Amino acid sequence: MVNSELESVSLLETARRTKQAAGKLAVLSIADRNQALMAIADALSQATPEILAANQQDCQLAEQENISSALLSRLKLGESKLKSAISGIKDLVNLPDPVGSIQINRELDQDLVLQRVTCPLGVLGIIFEARPEALIQITSLAIKSGNGVILKGGKEAINSCQALVKIIHRALATTKVSVDAVQLLTSREEIKQLLELDQYVDLIIPRGSNAFVQYVQDNTRIPVLGHADGICHLYVDSQVDLEQAVAIAVDAKTHYPSACNAIETLLVHQEIAPRFLPMLAEALKLKQVELRGDQATQSIIATQEATEQDWQTEYGELILAIRIVASLEEAISHINTYGSRHTEAIATTSDVAAQTFQNQVDAAGVYHNCSTRFADGFRYGFGAEVGISTQQMPPRGPVGLEGLVTYKYKVSGHGHVASTYTGNDAKPFTHRDLD
Amino acid sequence: MVNSELESVSLLETARRTKQAAGKLAVLSIADRNQALMAIADALSQATPEILAANQQDCQLAEQENISSALLSRLKLGESKLKSAISGIKDLVNLPDPVGSIQINRELDQDLVLQRVTCPLGVLGIIFEARPEALIQITSLAIKSGNGVILKGGKEAINSCQALVKIIHRALATTKVSVDAVQLLTSREEIKQLLELDQYVDLIIPRGSNAFVQYVQDNTRIPVLGHADGICHLYVDSQVDLEQAVAIAVDAKTHYPSACNAIETLLVHQEIAPRFLPMLAEALKLKQVELRGDQATQSIIATQEATEQDWQTEYGELILAIRIVASLEEAISHINTYGSRHTEAIATTSDVAAQTFQNQVDAAGVYHNCSTRFADGFRYGFGAEVGISTQQMPPRGPVGLEGLVTYKYKVSGHGHVASTYTGNDAKPFTHRDLD
Numbered sequence: 001m002v003n004s005e006l007e008s009v010s011l012l013e014t015a016r017r018t019k020q021a022a023g024k025l026a027v028l029s030i031a032d033r034n035q036a037l038m039a040i041a042d043a044l045s046q047a048t049p050e051i052l053a054a055n056q057q058d059c060q061l062a063e064q065e066n067i068s069s070a071l072l073s074r075l076k077l078g079e080s081k082l083k084s085a086i087s088g089i090k091d092l093v094n095l096p097d098p099v100g101s102i103q104i105n106r107e108l109d110q111d112l113v114l115q116r117v118t119c120p121l122g123v124l125g126i127i128f129e130a131r132p133e134a135l136i137q138i139t140s141l142a143i144k145s146g147n148g149v150i151l152k153g154g155k156e157a158i159n160s161c162q163a164l165v166k167i168i169h170r171a172l173a174t175t176k177v178s179v180d181a182v183q184l185l186t187s188r189e190e191i192k193q194l195l196e197l198d199q200y201v202d203l204i205i206p207r208g209s210n211a212f213v214q215y216v217q218d219n220t221r222i223p224v225l226g227h228a229d230g231i232c233h234l235y236v237d238s239q240v241d242l243e244q245a246v247a248i249a250v251d252a253k254t255h256y257p258s259a260c261n262a263i264e265t266l267l268v269h270q271e272i273a274p275r276f277l278p279m280l281a282e283a284l285k286l287k288q289v290e291l292r293g294d295q296a297t298q299s300i301i302a303t304q305e306a307t308e309q310d311w312q313t314e315y316g317e318l319i320l321a322i323r324i325v326a327s328l329e330e331a332i333s334h335i336n337t338y339g340s341r342h343t344e345a346i347a348t349t350s351d352v353a354a355q356t357f358q359n360q361v362d363a364a365g366v367y368h369n370c371s372t373r374f375a376d377g378f379r380y381g382f383g384a385e386v387g388i389s390t391q392q393m394p395p396r397g398p399v400g401l402e403g404l405v406t407y408k409y410k411v412s413g414h415g416h417v418a419s420t421y422t423g424n425d426a427k428p429f430t431h432r433d434l435d
Numbered sequence: 436m437v438n439s440e441l442e443s444v445s446l447l448e449t450a451r452r453t454k455q456a457a458g459k460l461a462v463l464s465i466a467d468r469n470q471a472l473m474a475i476a477d478a479l480s481q482a483t484p485e486i487l488a489a490n491q492q493d494c495q496l497a498e499q500e501n502i503s504s505a506l507l508s509r510l511k512l513g514e515s516k517l518k519s520a521i522s523g524i525k526d527l528v529n530l531p532d533p534v535g536s537i538q539i540n541r542e543l544d545q546d547l548v549l550q551r552v553t554c555p556l557g558v559l560g561i562i563f564e565a566r567p568e569a570l571i572q573i574t575s576l577a578i579k580s581g582n583g584v585i586l587k588g589g590k591e592a593i594n595s596c597q598a599l600v601k602i603i604h605r606a607l608a609t610t611k612v613s614v615d616a617v618q619l620l621t622s623r624e625e626i627k628q629l630l631e632l633d634q635y636v637d638l639i640i641p642r643g644s645n646a647f648v649q650y651v652q653d654n655t656r657i658p659v660l661g662h663a664d665g666i667c668h669l670y671v672d673s674q675v676d677l678e679q680a681v682a683i684a685v686d687a688k689t690h691y692p693s694a695c696n697a698i699e700t701l702l703v704h705q706e707i708a709p710r711f712l713p714m715l716a717e718a719l720k721l722k723q724v725e726l727r728g729d730q731a732t733q734s735i736i737a738t739q740e741a742t743e744q745d746w747q748t749e750y751g752e753l754i755l756a757i758r759i760v761a762s763l764e765e766a767i768s769h770i771n772t773y774g775s776r777h778t779e780a781i782a783t784t785s786d787v788a789a790q791t792f793q794n795q796v797d798a799a800g801v802y803h804n805c806s807t808r809f810a811d812g813f814r815y816g817f818g819a820e821v822g823i824s825t826q827q828m829p830p831r832g833p834v835g836l837e838g839l840v841t842y843k844y845k846v847s848g849h850g851h852v853a854s855t856y857t858g859n860d861a862k863p864f865t866h867r868d869l870d
Contacts, residue, residue, distance in 0.1 A: 411809055
């Protein structure tokens with residue numbers, strides 16, 4: 001047997017064991033799942049020196065390989081980042097149980113009751129990038145929602161990830177959650193194999209570039225929760241509070257430019273552009289933002305030239321494309337053409353314009369008079385998120401615990417058969433919702 | 436330009452126009468959408484002779500081509516089937532609006548409000564088989580839920596489908612719903628092209644064989660709502676009301692054997708098998724059911740031999756596989772191995788056994804003391820269904836209007852920016868749910 005076959009058998013076996021462990025985790029009480037979370041939080045806290053040392057190893061190797069400073073800062077797990085991740089676990093403990101919630105409780109006929117009850121998905125396959133604290137957050141979300149998880153972290157973070165999973169396993173061994181419920185893959189080749197395990201893995205969450213998410217979608221039959229890039233817009237309407245619009249634009253562009261909920265293009269109504277653009281340019285100049293405008297913009301303020309390519313680009317840095325539009329409709333049409341269905345905002349004092357925008361723009365988030373940067377599971381009050389989905393089907397937008405469960409229809413009767421309810425003498429259903 | 440290129444351009448253009456029409460349909464009031472449904476119902480009613488004539492043409496051609504009698508009976512659209520489809524449209528009018536429902540209404544901070552509101556998916560691509568009345572049902576569900584729809588019916592039903600869509604278009608022309616919102620594809624080659632239109636089509640619903648659904652899943656990036664085959668089981672526990680269990684088994688197997696919610700395999704606890712199986716065999720003999728049993732079964736009643744292949748087969752006809760198990764756990768394990776996650780039932784007088792079964796069996800429907808045949812959108816009180824999803828993610832089970840909408844997060848503020856809520860002086864969120 002060649003080496004790759006050996007590995008492949010072992011991943012299959014790993015997945016089978018995760019599925020089995022997930023089946024047991026799924027029926028544990030919320031008290032047992034919360035207790036496992038607390039055990040993990042305590043173990044991580046106690047093992048802080050061990051974790052930081054492993055992370056330092058990763059950072060040193062990364063520096064030797066001259067990785068970008070942005071990547072290095074994501075990789076670096078200092079004491080405060082770790083503390084905040086551990087406190088996130090404790091927050092999660094306080095959130096309501098996403099499992100076992102009764103969404104429908106309906107009498108179909110006398111003594112025949114239908115209930116729709118939430119339940120875990122099964123096993124999550126999560127492929128994430130350099131940030132080691134993502135492993136902590138994802139693992140806790142999985143356990144809270146009763147799911148097993150197979151984790152594949154970035155190779156830069158391998159020592160950190162291995163240390164974290166070792167400590168999590170150590171903690172789980174003292175709880176009712178099997179250590180098999182949390183697995184770590186370490187080789188890049190295993191990604192392709194993971195995508196083929198539709199028998200054992202119920203949801204793939206790829207966190208990474210748009211191209212990577214698309215690669216995953218094209219190579220698996222497993223449902224994919226796409227944490228894709230964000231091409232977000234702010235549209236400044238003709239009727240607008242100018243200073244408010246400038247403040248929103250500055251926050252949405254500069255507060256964290258590499259976040260997916262930062263804006264890339266600003267659209268402005270032609271009637272207000274001559275007054276708004278100079279104010280905007282002045283504010284963004286203070287923040288060192290490079291502006292790229294269409295011809296109409298350039299006739300008002302000095303900018304680089306924006307081309308078709310700019311409307312399609314997620315800069316992820318301090319660059320803003322600007323386009324002047326003739327109407328609200330043109331703005332909506334631009335957004336529905338170039339946007340990535342992430343988060344889109346309008347600044348306007350007109351409620352009609354706001355409503356039209358929020359109804360007709362096709363995106364997970366449609367905002368009025370506030371920054372696109374609010375698109376985030378914590379800010380929405382979900383406690384934490386596994387990612388932001390830019391897909392059309394639910395779960396859409398920031399996905400927390402609720403997106404990691406599915407439901408079952410439970411029907412309980414007393415010997416009821418379907419033939420009673422069909423044909424000429426069919427008994428009618430009562431279809432009465434119960435309290 | 437060769438012919439296939441011409442067709443391909445035209446399907447792209449069709450899809451683009453459907454998307455545009457769907458965008459307008461999505462913002463129509465429920466009164467406008469219901470009015471369109473009533474117009475369709477009236478038009479179909481008036482055009483009954485025209486529809487029946489077109490269907491007769493299909494049936495004659497089908498008979499000349501010697502299609503199976505089962506297929507022919509599905510293809511045939513008599514006056515009563517048509518009447519019942521038209522009355523289904525009127526039922527749909529009376530159902531609540533699935534669009535615009537507020538699922539979350541939360542204050543994030545003073546004057547900063549988050550709402551999660553349901554909205555249409557966009558454009559549905561539906562590939563269905565011979566039954567022409569499916570076109571009526573699907574089109575009405577699409578319009579009620581504010582979605583455009585591209586339909587591809589079986590080639591046997593082409594005259595029926597063309598007549599129906601012509602009449603639907605005629606009706607829509609008198610309403611606020613654009614005729615472009617409902618499109619019919621007529622050539623088989625267009626299926627492959629349809630699957631590539633992820634820019635314009637938001638959900639594919641393939642209704643057909645398991646193999647066809649899998650083909651669709653493997654050939655598209657568009658989300659697929661899998662109306663797959665059903666390998667459903669009834670497990671008869673050691674503690675059981677024997678007569679009730681026999682009645683459930685008879686209904687679940689014989690009431691409509693070709694339905695996906697009929698059972699294919701019966702599992703029975705070894706302690707009760709000697710008493711139960713003879714009763715079952717007698718009852719099923721009256722219904723001409725062929726039995727295939729494992730060795731233990733054959734030592735109690737006379738049956739054909741069941742092999743591994745039988746556990747994996749959806750017969751769709753009057754054949755039942757029987758296996759004796761040593762425990763509830765063995766039954767659950769058999770079902771989780773061979774079942775298609777459709778609908779699974781237990782017959783037992785033990786509440787503990789029922790609960791264990793309903794919690795641990797991984798399927799869209801988990802039933803206690805009733806027939807698997809209740810798995811159906813109408814019987815659940817959903818009014819109608821586009822299909823039954825055997826996928827893990829919602830929408831799961833029978834999918835009605837609710838499965839054809841998604842949601843948006845609307846955030847409305849008064850100049851709120853994210854930087855206020857981060858850093859050392861971060862203002863806390865209030866996260867207060869509003870009424």
